[in-house]
Amino acid sequence: MLVIAEKAETEKVKTQDQQLLNVGELLTQYCIAPTQQRRQIAQILFAQPQHLSADQVLERVNQNGTVASKATVYNTLGLFAQKGLVREVIVDPSKVFYDSNISPHHHFYNVDTGLLQDIEHQELNLQDPPTLPVGVELDSIDIIVRVRTAE
């Protein structure tokens, strides 16, 4: 007897605009073919707004038996980032964090603990938009407020 729990197929995730939809639809919306491991990875990332490193994703994906290999996790996260499903947060030279919150916002980074925390968009704004050098166009603006644990 073979029972395959296609849980990911039915589980719902909440997107930025508070829409409730299943991971398969979410992936399709972003032009990503919804394979089993991609659904699984998306499921984890979108369970809640959070910041996970590739390693952490790998760990969680395979918590109950192997679902995806290391290469697939890296490929998938890279793909998600490229398609705009998640955002790469670069604050630590040793690893990239993937942020499932893609609405505009910035970050606190605790250099002692490695904890990454969102700063609401409306809490932190620039006085004026930057004047770009000629020949380039804006990609994104990242503000990182580095903090350390008070003595």
Place this chain on the structure above:
Amino acid sequence: MLVIAEKAETEKVKTQDQQLLNVGELLTQYCIAPTQQRRQIAQILFAQPQHLSADQVLERVNQNGTVASKATVYNTLGLFAQKGLVREVIVDPSKVFYDSNISPHHHFYNVDTGLLQDIEHQELNLQDPPTLPVGVELDSIDIIVRVRTAE
């Protein structure tokens, strides 16, 4: 016969506050014992305000014969950053840049070319300082304006 050109000893560098002093004094000011390879590395970094990766520093230090090993370059850059002599700029997961300009300023980062450019402090300001989470103190605020080459 032995001739040792102690050039670094006499070469002057310009610091943030436009002061002209030799590298040895600069290192001493920052509580860093001025050894030959540290002077050499400082000399390169402070020849002009610039952004160099550890690799680039290694390359330049050893342009005319070996002066410092890879390990020493990494150790030294880490030490300089820790002592506040230079600033680490983290914009690319694959390498850290060391910025010899430590006056407050931010950065443009061209994701296509990898070019890192200063944004003058007065050109980019926050509307309000961020409200920190409890139990932490401010370390630094980094604003990175990512740009791409216009099509």
Place this chain on the structure above:
DNA sequence: ATTGGTGCAAAGGATTTGCAGTCTA
């Protein structure tokens, strides 16, 4: 059948580490 996706292990690149040799006070 063709295309795209996955898995594995090996390769890659940046950085760190261990330890012996050197220098300097």
Place this chain on the structure above:
DNA sequence: TAGACTGCAAATCCTTTGCACCAAT
């Protein structure tokens, strides 16, 4: 001579790649 600094090579960590296998159109 002690303590700090350096050099070399090996080790480590994160990430990417090459290639064979599998799945879906």
